[in-house]
Amino acid sequence: MNRYQRQQMLPDIGEAGQQRLRAARVLVTGAGGLGSTLLPLLAGAGVGYLRILDDDIVELHNLHRQTLYATEDVGQPKALCAARALRERNRDCQVDARQQALRPSTADAALEDIDLVIDAADSFAVTYTLSDACQRRNLPLISASVLGREGYVGGFCGAAPSYRAVFPRLPASAANCNTAGVMGPAVATLGAMQAQMALSVLLGFTPSPLGSLINCDFRQWHFRAFRFDEAEEPAQPVIPFIDRDLLRPDDCIVELRSREEAPHSVASAVERILPEAIEQWQPPVDRRVVLVCASGIRAAKAATLLAQRGIARLAIIAATRS
Numbered sequence: 001m002n003r004y005q006r007q008q009m010l011p012d013i014g015e016a017g018q019q020r021l022r023a024a025r026v027l028v029t030g031a032g033g034l035g036s037t038l039l040p041l042l043a044g045a046g047v048g049y050l051r052i053l054d055d056d057i058v059e060l061h062n063l064h065r066q067t068l069y070a071t072e073d074v075g076q077p078k079a080l081c082a083a084r085a086l087r088e089r090n091r092d093c094q095v096d097a098r099q100q101a102l103r104p105s106t107a108d109a110a111l112e113d114i115d116l117v118i119d120a121a122d123s124f125a126v127t128y129t130l131s132d133a134c135q136r137r138n139l140p141l142i143s144a145s146v147l148g149r150e151g152y153v154g155g156f157c158g159a160a161p162s163y164r165a166v167f168p169r170l171p172a173s174a175a176n177c178n179t180a181g182v183m184g185p186a187v188a189t190l191g192a193m194q195a196q197m198a199l200s201v202l203l204g205f206t207p208s209p210l211g212s213l214i215n216c217d218f219r220q221w222h223f224r225a226f227r228f229d230e231a232e233e234p235a236q237p238v239i240p241f242i243d244r245d246l247l248r249p250d251d252c253i254v255e256l257r258s259r260e261e262a263p264h265s266v267a268s269a270v271e272r273i274l275p276e277a278i279e280q281w282q283p284p285v286d287r288r289v290v291l292v293c294a295s296g297i298r299a300a301k302a303a304t305l306l307a308q309r310g311i312a313r314l315a316i317i318a319a320t321r322s
Contacts, residue, residue, distance in 0.1 A: 037191030
C-alpha cells in the first residue's frame with residue numbers, strides 16, 4: 001500500500017508531484033500552536049526535509065492548542081519533541097530539529113539550502129527578519145498569526161511582494177497569546193492553511209497562494225481574502241531588526257525600557273531614554289542608533305520619529321530575541 005495514494009490520485013499531484021514533495025526542503029520557525037498542526041501535515045504529505053527552529057520547552061498551558069505534544073513532554077524542548085513525533089508518523093521525512101530561535105544574525109544560515117520558509121513563531125521581530133531574508137534570497141514565505149479567535153495567513157516573497165510591502169509598519173500593540181489568550185481550533189485552522197499554502201507552492205499549483213492573504217474572524221464568522229500582487233515595496237530603506245551579535249563598537253544603543261522592566265540591557269554601555277522622551281532627545285549624527293525594547297513595537301515607533309527627523313542610520317533590537 002502506498003502511503004501517499006489518496007493525494008497522488010489527484011491529477012495535479014500524481015507521482016511527479018510526490019517526487020517534488022520528497023525533494024523539497026522546508027524551514028519552519030516555531031513549533032508551537034501553528035507548528036503543531038502544520039508540521040504533521042507536511043510530514044504526512046511526504047515533504048522530504050523539515051528544518052525546525054524553536055528554543056522553547058513544552059509547558060502545561062501549551063497543551064490545549066499544541067496538540068503535537070503530550071503531558072509527558074512537559075519540560076522538554078519543543079524542537080526535540082516535535083522531531084520525535086514526526087519521525088514516528090513518517091520515517092521518510094528527514095527532520096533537522098534545532099533548539100534555537102530565529103535571530104537576525106543567524107537567519108541566513110538557517111535559510112541555507114531551503115526551498116520554502118514557514119513563519120510560525122508568533123513574533124513580529126521574527127516575521128520581519130524572515131521577510132527581509134527571504135526577499136534577499138527570492139524564497140517564498142508563508143506566514144500566519146492568531147490571537148483570540150482571529151488570525152491571518154499569507155504568502156509573501158518569492159514571486160510575490162514582501163511582508164513589508166503589505167505591513168510596512170509594526171502594529172501598535174504587542175499583544176500575543178501569552179497576554180491576550182487564544183483558542184486552539186483557531187490556531188489549528190490557520191496552521192492547516194499554512195500547510196496547504198506551503199504544499200501548493202511546492203507543487204506549483206495555480207493560482208499561487210503567494211501574493212494572497214486570508215483574514216479569518218471566528219467571532220463573527222467572516223473570512224476575507226485579497227491579493228496583493230501589485231503591492232509596492234517601501235520606498236525608504238527599511239529599518240532592520242538586529243541582535244546583540246550584530247552590534248558595532250560605535251553604535252549608540254538606546255534602551256527604551258525602564259530599569260524596573262529591564263535591569264540589564266543588551267550591552268553595558270547604553271543610554272536609557274523612555275519612549276515619551278525620544279522627541280526631545282538629540283541623537284548623534286555620525287553613529288548608528290540602535291533602539292531596544294522587548295518586542296520591537298516601542299523601538300519601531302521611536303525609529304519612525306527619528307527617521308522623520310532625518311536620522312538615517314537606525315536599527316531595532318527585540319530584546320527577547322537578542
